[in-house]
Amino acid sequence: MTPDSQNPAIALEGLSYAFGAGETAKQVLFDISLSLAPGEFAIMTGPSGSGKTTLLSLVGALRRPQSGKLNCIGHDLHGLEGAELEGYRQQLGFIFQLHNLFPALTAFQSVQMATDLHPEPGAEANDRIRALLTRLGLGERMDYRPHQLSGGQRQRVAIARALVHRPALVLADEPTAALDSENTQIVLQLLADLAHERGTTVLMVTQDSRVFESADRLINLVDGRLDSDVRRTD
Amino acid sequence: MSPVSAYDRPTEKARPVPFALQLIFHKKSRTAVAAAGIGFAILVMFVQLGFYSAVLNTALAVSARFDAEIMLISPRFAYLGATGTIPAGRLYQAQAQPEVTTTTPIFFRYADWRDPANGANCRLFAIGFPVSADSDISPLRLKGVSAQLKKLRPTNSLLLDEMTRSKCGPVDPSGSTEVRNLSAQVVGGFKMGVGFLADGAMLMSDDTFSRFFGNHPLEEPHLGLVRLAPGSDVDEVADALRTSLPRDVRVVTQDELNALQTQHWVENTAVGNIFGMGTLAGFLVGVVVLFQILSTDIRNHLPLYATLRAMGYSKKRLTRYVLEQAWIYALLGFGPALFVSLFVFPLIQGATNLPIFITPVLVVGILCLSLAMCSASALVSARRLHRADPAELF
Ligand SMILES: Nc1ncnc2c1ncn2[C@@H]1O[C@H](COP(=O)(O)OP(=O)(O)OP(=O)(O)O)[C@@H](O)[C@H]1O
Ligand SMILES: [Mg+2]
Numbered sequence: 126m127t128p129d130s131q132n133p134a135i136a137l138e139g140l141s142y143a144f145g146a147g148e149t150a151k152q153v154l155f156d157i158s159l160s161l162a163p164g165e166f167a168i169m170t171g172p173s174g175s176g177k178t179t180l181l182s183l184v185g186a187l188r189r190p191q192s193g194k195l196n197c198i199g200h201d202l203h204g205l206e207g208a209e210l211e212g213y214r215q216q217l218g219f220i221f222q223l224h225n226l227f228p229a230l231t232a233f234q235s236v237q238m239a240t241d242l243h244p245e246p247g248a249e250a251n252d253r254i255r256a257l258l259t260r261l262g263l264g265e266r267m268d269y270r271p272h273q274l275s276g277g278q279r280q281r282v283a284i285a286r287a288l289v290h291r292p293a294l295v296l297a298d299e300p301t302a303a304l305d306s307e308n309t310q311i312v313l314q315l316l317a318d319l320a321h322e323r324g325t326t327v328l329m330v331t332q333d334s335r336v337f338e339s340a341d342r343l344i345n346l347v348d349g350r351l352d353s354d355v356r357r358t359d
Numbered sequence: 360m361s362p363v364s365a366y367d368r369p370t371e372k373a374r375p376v377p378f379a380l381q382l383i384f385h386k387k388s389r390t391a392v393a394a395a396g397i398g399f400a401i402l403v404m405f406v407q408l409g410f411y412s413a414v415l416n417t418a419l420a421v422s423a424r425f426d427a428e429i430m431l432i433s434p435r436f437a438y439l440g441a442t443g444t445i446p447a448g449r450l451y452q453a454q455a456q457p458e459v460t461t462t463t464p465i466f467f468r469y470a471d472w473r474d475p476a477n478g479a480n481c482r483l484f485a486i487g488f489p490v491s492a493d494s495d496i497s498p499l500r501l502k503g504v505s506a507q508l509k510k511l512r513p514t515n516s517l518l519l520d521e522m523t524r525s526k527c528g529p530v531d532p533s534g535s536t537e538v539r540n541l542s543a544q545v546v547g548g549f550k551m552g553v554g555f556l557a558d559g560a561m562l563m564s565d566d567t568f569s570r571f572f573g574n575h576p577l578e579e580p581h582l583g584l585v586r587l588a589p590g591s592d593v594d595e596v597a598d599a600l601r602t603s604l605p606r607d608v609r610v611v612t613q614d615e616l617n618a619l620q621t622q623h624w625v626e627n628t629a630v631g632n633i634f635g636m637g638t639l640a641g642f643l644v645g646v647v648v649l650f651q652i653l654s655t656d657i658r659n660h661l662p663l664y665a666t667l668r669a670m671g672y673s674k675k676r677l678t679r680y681v682l683e684q685a686w687i688y689a690l691l692g693f694g695p696a697l698f699v700s701l702f703v704f705p706l707i708q709g710a711t712n713l714p715i716f717i718t719p720v721l722v723v724g725i726l727c728l729s730l731a732m733c734s735a736s737a738l739v740s741a742r743r744l745h746r747a748d749p750a751e752l753f
Contacts (some may be wrong), residue, residue, distance in 0.1 A: 178753040187669055187749045208673070215671030221752050225666040229385030234376045241375045242671055270385075286670075298753045 132199075134294060134326035135161040135184060140193035142179055153179050154349045156193070161342070163293075166320040166327045168337060171346035177330045178298055180346070184328065185296045186213055198293045198326075215242050218292035218325075220300040224283040226271045232258060232282045233267040239290045250289075257285045261311060276303045284312055288319065295319065297329040301336065313339045379683035382656070390691070393652045397692030398699075400645030401729050405700040406707070407637030408725060409715045414631045416714040417554030418624035421486070422616045424499045424551070427463070427584035428593045429600065430616050431608045436582075438623035439467055440484075440556060444579040449608045453583070456599055458591035463488055463498045464580030466568045469557060473537040474528030481527040481558035483520075485538070487568025498584055499551075504562065507547040511564045515543045522552035523559025524712045538571050552714050555630050583608075642732050649688055649736035653681060657743045662752065669749035678741040685737035689729045696729075697722065 142154035153176040161167055171177050182188045183195060186202050195202040200213045226235050233254060240250035258267050261281040271279050280303040287295065295316065301309040317339050319325040329340075337343060338357075345352040383390050421439055431450065433443030450462040466487035473480055488498045490511045497504040507518055517538070528536075534545050538561075553560045569575045587596055593612055600610045611619065625631040657664065664677060697717075704717050 182750055182753050185669065185753075187752065211671045211673050213671075214669060217671075219666075219669050219752070221666070221669075223662065223752070225663050225752070227382070227660065227663050229381045230376065230378075234381065237376050238378075238667065239670060 132163075133160040133196075134163045134165070134198055135159065135328065136194065136196040137184075138194035140180075140183070140190065140195055142176075142183060142188075142191055152349065154183075157349075157351050159344065159351060159354065161326050161328065163326055164320050164324040165341050166317055166339065167329070167342035167344055168340035169328060169330045169344045169346060170332060170337075171352070175346045176349040177346055181296050181298055181328065181330060184294075185217055185219060186210060215290075216293045218287035218290070218295040220284055220287045220295070220297035222299050222302065224271070224276075224279040224303075226279055226282060228271050231268045231270055232263055232274065232278075232285075235271075235282050236285045236289050239286045243290050254285070254289055257289050258282070260315065261285055262308065277305060277308055280304060281308065281312070284315075288315065291319075291323060292325060295325055295327045295329075297327070299331055300329065301331065301333060306335070309333075309336065378680050379687060382680075383684055383687050389652070390688075393649070393688055394691035394695070396648040396652075397645055397688050397729075397733070398695045399692075400641050400648060400732070401689075401692050401696035401725060402699055402703075403641030403644065404638050404728055404732075405696055405717075405721070405725050406703065407634050407641055408728075409700075409704060409707075409717070409721060410713070411631070411634035411638060412718070412721060413554050413713045413715040414624050414628070414634060415621060416552075417556050417630075418620040419617055420551060420553045420556065420714070421484075421499070421560075422613070422620045424501060425465075425584055425613060425616070426496070426498055426500050426586070428587045428591070428613060429585040429597050430611050430613065431583035431585060431600075431604070432611060432616070433581070434607065434609050436609065436619070437627075438620055439582075440469065442467055442581040444581055445583055445608045447578040447580055447583075449604055450580075450583045450585070452604060453585050453600055455603070456596055458587045458596045459585055460588050461586045463584040463586075464565065464577070465498060465582045465584060466565055466572075466575065467581045468568070468572050468575075470538050470561075470571060471540075472527055472558075472561075473540070475535065475537055477528055479526060479528035481524065483523065483527070483538075484553055484557035484560045485517075485563060485568060485571065486560065487563050487565045490564040499562070501549045501551055503547075504549050507549075510546040511562065511567070513544075513546075514564070514567050514570060515541070516546040516563070517543055517567065518547045518549055518562040519545045520551045520553070520560040521548045522550055522712055522714075527558050541571055543567075543571075552712070554714050555624075555628070638728075642728060645692075645729070645732040646736045646739075649685060649733055650740055652688070653685065653736055653740035654743050657681070657740055657747075661743075661747050664744055664747035665749045665752055668747055669752055674744060677744050677747075678738070681741040681744070682734060682737045685733035686730060689733035693726055693729050696725075 137157050137159045140154060140157040143150045143152040145151055169177050183190055184197055186205055190202055198216060205213060236254045258264060263278060263281055266274060284300060301312055313336055316327050320327050341357055343355045343357060431445055433445050435443030447464055450464060453459050453462055468485050470483050470485045472483045490508050495505050495508050497508060510516060536543050536545055551560055565577055569577055597610050597612055667677060700717055704715060708715050
């Protein structure tokens, strides 16, 4: 199966974006065209301020697109609103630089907040939460609250929360910045498995050149323009 | 306990995260302070609304006890403390209606009361009515009064309300006293309680009434009771009386009289307004206290709520979480407030002899007010959730 033969999971065409309006408007994305197939694991790099985070938040429907085409997993993101917008976001997995965990919730509950949006019978969801937290090395800490966890452990809870509901598309911004190399490997393997076994499309921003080899695609952004787009084959 | 054990139960159900409960009980000391503040507001509402219902009880203390279906009152009637008079002849005319069985003229007046034994002074509400040899039906439904009616026949005898305030002196059911500087005999007692109307009440014959109040003419009663045969259509008879009687009397049913009384006490008196405002003040204090707590909490957690929005949580669902927290706070405040009220109410009642009681209606009413109060806070606070913008999360 060749990725190009299917409907793309992410399809950008002539996408531009500017912060502000009028005289103070600052354009940060210029005419970006890009297509990711289902199951592709893409890594996006680029210097600071090149617009990587802005691009992620557009694809994640956290910002409204302004001009150009933006289609993701069957949704036109222009004018996406209300329940439709929420339904789209529910099919996504976000990994932010900050873990953003509620201090009052245990690790298990934080992850369960994601499965609560997808009611399923019995304890299947709970089984998946346990399995995922265990795989991320938190099997003994499921009842711990954020203040009882290290920075890296919190980040892994947030990663579990982003992945537990089997999203169609994972958007990650420097997800491994707070992790040691061992846990970085675990997380990368997890993302690669999701992409190659479940067909999850992964778009991950990182500066960490050690992890490039996990990716199928290497996308480089410079000054808001697509600088290079390399398909790795091995 | 191993941290994992809680999830190892084989029969576990998929229960959603008890989000609101978790948030509330995570910070126990803050929750305790919040519950105390809300509990105080609810206690204020309890006491104020307790007094307010005492005002309502006051309004109905006498009028709801009249043993008659229809009353004739003066067009100048404001409330039982300011009645005007009606011509007694209208009562005889009323008897022309076939459904009317008996009529009774009633007299009311405030009277200064003095206990000569200890010089205690107060103001009682005097109620006079005919005490004839052939009738032992009390015009007021009061336990034990019918049996004592004949004791009222000697002039200057009276029955004293045992709920009369203690400042009027010892409520001795057989003692000499002074009413408007005339000597009188207390020959018995009954239990009524007139609340804010007066310090107490006394029943007497119309003759005694007339003597106490400067030979008040017996042809000018302050109100007339009209009793109907069982099964009569009260509204129909009232209409018939309205057309047949001249305009110098007003015909009202008992419900209408009660409504006039309630309207007067709630709308026209300071007490009704004060306790209504007091209840509102307690409500607003609660709204403000909880608003501070909830909105501070939302502000401190804005990026976290934004994360939930990014995950696909709707504003509606997040608002529901805030509402749930508010309801938990309402219950946390309500319990202690009810508990304290159970001690405070008997104290107030004992000190004032006002008809202030914790009734099921009051408890349910306050519970509803508390939930409404906290819901109002929650809905105002939840507007801050609009600022939870997931665009700034990455
Ligand atoms: N909310 C905002 N309002 C105005 N300008 C913004 C806003 N967010 C980002 N920018 C600007 O847009 C440009 C692109 O920012 P962006 O965060 O997308 O870059 P980035 O590639 O993620 O950088 P980094 O590697 O430092 O995270 C930057 O010049 C930044 O200053
Ligand atoms: Mg960035």
